Every structure is written in structure tokens, then in C-alpha cells.
Amino acid sequence: MNFFLQIIVSGLTLGAMYSLSAVGLSLVWGSFNMLNMAHGAIMTLGAYFVIIWFDSMGMTLWLAAPFALICAAIAGVILYFISAHWMLTKRAFDTNIMIATIGISIALQTGLLKAFGGEPYAQPLSLRSYSFMVNDVPVSYQRLVIWATALILMVGVGIFLSRTNFGRAVRATAQNRDAAQLMGVRVRRVYVAVLALASVLAAVSGIMLSSMKELMPLMGGEPLLKAFIVIILAGLGNVTGALYAAILVGLLEAAVQVLVGAQYGFPAILIFVILVLIWKPAGLFGRRTVARQ
Amino acid sequence: MAENLLTVEGLFAGYDGQPVLRDLTFDVPKGALIALIGPNGHGKTTLMRCIAGLLKPTTGKVEFSGKKVTGLPAEEMVSRGVVLIPQGDMLFPDMSVVDNLRMGAFLPAARAKFSENVEEIYGMLPRLKERSSQMARTLSGGERRMLAIGRGLLSGGEILLLDEPSLGLAPIVIDQIYEIIENLRKQGRTILLVEESPNRIIDLADHIHLLDTGSIVWDGTGQELQAQPQILETYLGG
Numbered sequence: 001m002n003f004f005l006q007i008i009v010s011g012l013t014l015g016a017m018y019s020l021s022a023v024g025l026s027l028v029w030g031s032f033n034m035l036n037m038a039h040g041a042i043m044t045l046g047a048y049f050v051i052i053w054f055d056s057m058g059m060t061l062w063l064a065a066p067f068a069l070i071c072a073a074i075a076g077v078i079l080y081f082i083s084a085h086w087m088l089t090k091r092a093f094d095t096n097i098m099i100a101t102i103g104i105s106i107a108l109q110t111g112l113l114k115a116f117g118g119e120p121y122a123q124p125l126s127l128r129s130y131s132f133m134v135n136d137v138p139v140s141y142q143r144l145v146i147w148a149t150a151l152i153l154m155v156g157v158g159i160f161l162s163r164t165n166f167g168r169a170v171r172a173t174a175q176n177r178d179a180a181q182l183m184g185v186r187v188r189r190v191y192v193a194v195l196a197l198a199s200v201l202a203a204v205s206g207i208m209l210s211s212m213k214e215l216m217p218l219m220g221g222e223p224l225l226k227a228f229i230v231i232i233l234a235g236l237g238n239v240t241g242a243l244y245a246a247i248l249v250g251l252l253e254a255a256v257q258v259l260v261g262a263q264y265g266f267p268a269i270l271i272f273v274i275l276v277l278i279w280k281p282a283g284l285f286g287r288r289t290v291a292r293q
Numbered sequence: 294m295a296e297n298l299l300t301v302e303g304l305f306a307g308y309d310g311q312p313v314l315r316d317l318t319f320d321v322p323k324g325a326l327i328a329l330i331g332p333n334g335h336g337k338t339t340l341m342r343c344i345a346g347l348l349k350p351t352t353g354k355v356e357f358s359g360k361k362v363t364g365l366p367a368e369e370m371v372s373r374g375v376v377l378i379p380q381g382d383m384l385f386p387d388m389s390v391v392d393n394l395r396m397g398a399f400l401p402a403a404r405a406k407f408s409e410n411v412e413e414i415y416g417m418l419p420r421l422k423e424r425s426s427q428m429a430r431t432l433s434g435g436e437r438r439m440l441a442i443g444r445g446l447l448s449g450g451e452i453l454l455l456d457e458p459s460l461g462l463a464p465i466v467i468d469q470i471y472e473i474i475e476n477l478r479k480q481g482r483t484i485l486l487v488e489e490s491p492n493r494i495i496d497l498a499d500h501i502h503l504l505d506t507g508s509i510v511w512d513g514t515g516q517e518l519q520a521q522p523q524i525l526e527t528y529l530g531g
Contacts, residue, residue, distance in 0.1 A: 171387070176385055184399050
């Protein structure tokens with residue numbers, strides 16, 4: 001029974017972190033076919049921004065956190081203007097943008113390495129050392145914060161996409177760019193906004209991740225890979241599916257880690273994804289165009 | 294005739310350097326229904342995309358309401374009152390019918406009047422009201438066309454560009470669509486319409502232009518066209 005509880009506690013935490021980064025990645029891909037390889041670096045950057053504002057600038061944590069998120073949003077906007085903006089109308093956008101963002105990602109990571117060095121930092125924004133017990137399983141308050149934050153953000157993104165005028169424009173652009181333009185949507189504004197939003201979600205995810213482990217310049221690599229796995233598992237561009245798939249992957253990883261061994265978590269996910277893709281090539285929630293003529 | 298709402302002058306356009314439109318010139322007077330007919334692959338859709346701003350012309354001039362609008366992007370054209378109801382509908386498949394309609398009224402001016410105007414659309418196209426919460430991809434072909442028309446009308450444009458409104462529909466559904474177009478005409482809307490065959494528009498259009506390999510090869514009224522069957526024979530195979 002304790003095993004079970006442990007899996008749930010740890011799996012939901014992983015799921016919450018994965019969902020934030022995967023939903024961001026999926027939104028960007030779904031909106032304009034941009035496979036953002038700098039997503040992981042922006043995650044890392046967001047986590048470091050907390051340190052920059054807190055340690056270096058002497059802000060309180062309550063100020064440093066929102067400032068870090070604003071900086072992440074700005075980073076997303078800059079990312080758009082130094083890469084996608086110039087490539088959108090050119091040939092092979094989806095390949096070019098991948099290569100460009102890989103470059104940007106390397107530059108960002110190297111910059112962080114130069115500025116902060118390779119040794120790990122502790123994320124100041126963490127309640128990891130405070131916990132309570134449920135049936136002999138320790139649950140840190142940090143996990144509660146992560147669950148609540150992820151829940152609020154996901155509900156917020158859901159409401160934004162389904163109920164607001166601009167959110168509808170985002171979905172419309174993803175479904176048919178030309179038609180959205182015909183409705184008067186300035187699609188480039190949509191792209192900038194989506195990248196900014198995705199970067200904020202990535203930063204939150206990065207802060208969460210570093211609050212459970214530690215801050216390292218290269219910490220974004222593995223979560224980026226997992227976010228990719230999640231959105232492929234869900235079906236590319238399916239934002240709601242990415243949310244469910246993230247939680248599923250989190251729970252699966254936790255189950256394997258608890259029951260088999262920590263080092264088997266990631267291989268187990270990969271095997272699971274391969275099996276799912278054999279069974280459903282378009283992903284769990286992906287759909288080949290279903291149309292009634 | 295009334296003043297010209299839309300003027301196209303010496304328009305050339307194409308894809309990847311391959312010209313599709315060659316020196317097109319015609320006018321659309323305010324309140325008129327002007328039709329362009331011609332076989333598939335001769336530039337009808339290219340012309341519509343050019344006017345609506347989805348494709349930049351190579352040379353030539355497009356004027357709307359007395360202002361030069363050549364090469365403006367689609368989002369700018371719709372805000373000026375040029376509304377394209379595109380070929381193949383181009384709906385948002387994973388959005389509900391009502392959300393598709395809301396997208397039609399995306400710009401602030403149209404959005405302000407949405408709740409009022411949507412009732413009018415529902416009155417005209419009751420099927421859309423019945424299906425308002427359904428995803429657009431689950432609609433039948435005729436319902437999709439109606440949704441595309443309703444969505445376009447909600448943009449509140451001054452001119453409607455209709456790109457093959459009868460394409461892919463059963464004759465009985467085409468009748469319904471043309472009934473709608475006739476009503477729009479009666480309301481005094483300015484309409485530019487393209488079709489492959491002249492059947493439906495011969496009595497409806499104020500003026501008909503015949504498009505062949507990207508140029509206008511004949512123009513006149515429906516009656517004149519009927520009086521010269523050899524023209525249809527030559528260009529449309531009778």
C-alpha cells in the first residue's frame with residue numbers, strides 16, 4: 001500500500017512538471033510547426049532567473065519568482081524574433097527552425113555555464129525541507145505547491161484557449177493559418193504570444209524541477225527529451241492530450257522507479273512509447289484527419 | 294452603373310515564378326453581383342486569393358473603395374471590408390460551429406455586434422443553430438458550406454468573394470446555397486463570385502467574365518452569353 005502511495009505522490013509530481021513543459025512545447029508545435037529545441041534551455045533559464053533576481057539583485061522570493069517568469073516571457077519573444085520571424089515564409093521552415101533553436105539552446109546553456117559555472121546551485125524557491133506524513137510516506141510541501149501550481153496553470157491555459165477571443169484565435173491559427181488570416185487574425189502576433197506563454201510554462205516547469213533537484217546549466221536536456229516523448233505519445237499538436245500523456249508518463253516513470261529501480265524509469269518510458277506508437281502511430285490522442293464528405 | 298467598389302487593373306500573379314493570372318482587368322460596382330467563370334486550373338482561385346490578400350500579385354493594381362490595396366495582407370483586407378468565403382470552406386475543424394462563427398466576428402467592429410448578427414445568421418441558416426455546439430468536422434458538406442458562408446457574413450464586409458460556392462455539393466444542396474446567395478443579392482450586398490460552369494449564374498449575375506488561361510477572354514451579361522453558344526462551346530466545352 002505504501003508503494004502505491006509513493007508511486008502516486010512521486011508520479012503526480014513528475015506528471016505536473018512534465019505537463020507544463022509538454023503543453024508549452026505542444027502549443028508551439030501545434031500553432032506553427034515550430035519544434036522548439038530551445039524549450040529545455042528556456043526551462044533552465046527560467047530557473048536561473050530566480051537566482052539572478054534573488055541572490056544577485058537581492059529581491060525577496062515573492063518578487064523574484066514573478067520577475068523570473070516575466071523574463072522567461074521576454075526570452076520567448078526574443079527567441080521568436082531572432083529565429084522564427086525570419087524563417088516563417090521560407091522553404092523548409094520546420095527543419096530550419098529546429099536547427100536554429102538547437103544553436104540558440106547551445107548558446108544559452110554555454111552562457112549559463114560561463115556565468116554560473118558548472119557546479120549545482122540550490123533552488124532558493126523550495127519548500128522541500130518541510131514535509132508531512134501520509135501513512136508513513138513523507139510528502140513535502142513543495143510537492144503540494146507543484147501540484148497546485150500545475151493545476152491552476154493548466155486550468156488557466158484551458159480557459160484562455162477555449163473562452164477568450166485571443167485563445168480562440170490561437171486555436172484557429174493552429175487549425176488553418178490561411179483561414180485565421182481571412183478572419184483578421186494577425187498570425188505573427190499569435191506566434192509571438194504562444195512562444196511567450198510556452199516559455200513561461202517552461203520556466204515554471206524548470207523552477208519546479210530545480211526545486212526538487214538542483215540547478216545546473218545543462219539540466220534542461222532531459223526534461224526537453226521527456227516533453228518531446230510526451231507530445232509524441234499524445235499525438236503531435238494535441239494540447240489536451242499532452243496534459244494527460246504527461247501525467248501518464250509521470251506515473252509510469254514513478255511506478256518503475258519505485259518497483260524496479262530508479263535507473264529503469266527512463267528506459268521503461270521509451271519502451272512504452274515505442275509500443276504505443278506501433279499500436280497507434282498517430283499517438284494516444286492523435287487523429288488522422290477524420291472528415292465526413 | 295453605380296461607383297466601383299473593387300477595381301482590378303493589369304493584374305499578374307502566380308506561384309514560384311510561374312504566371313497564373315495574366316493582365317486581368319475588371320470592376321465590381323457597388324451592389325452588383327459579378328461572376329467569373331472558367332475551367333479549373335485557369336486562375337479563378339488564384340485571383341480570389343490575390344484580392345483577399347492571401348497571395349501577393351506580381352504586378353498590377355487592386356483598388357477597393359477608391360484606395361489602393363494591392364498586396365496588403367489578408368488580415369488587413371478583411372478589416373477594410375473584403376471578405377473571402379474560400380474554396381473548400383477552410384473551416385476550423387476542431388472548433389464548434391458557434392466558435393467558427395465567433396472567429397468570423399474576430400475583429401472588434403464585428404465582435405461588438407456578434408450576438409445580434411449571429412441571430413440573423415441563425416434565422417437565415419437554421420441548420421447552424423441546431424448544430425451550434427457540434428464540431429465543424431462532423432458537419433455534412435452542405436452544412437459546412439453554410440457555416441463558411443455564415444462565418445464570412447459575420448465579418449461584416451462590404452464585398453463578399455465567393456470561390457466556387459457550388460463545388461462538391463449535391464444539386465439539391467446547390468439550390469439551397471444559391472437561394473442564400475440570391476437573398477444576399479436582394480439585400481444589396483456586393484458580390485464577386487467564381488464558378489466553373491455558368492448554369493447557376495446566367496440569370497443571377499449583372500455581368501459575367503470568362504476566364505481562360507489567366508486572362509479574361511469574353512465578358513458580357515448572362516443574356517449575351519446565352520445568345521452566343523459558340524463561346525461556351527469554345528471555352529467550356531459546351
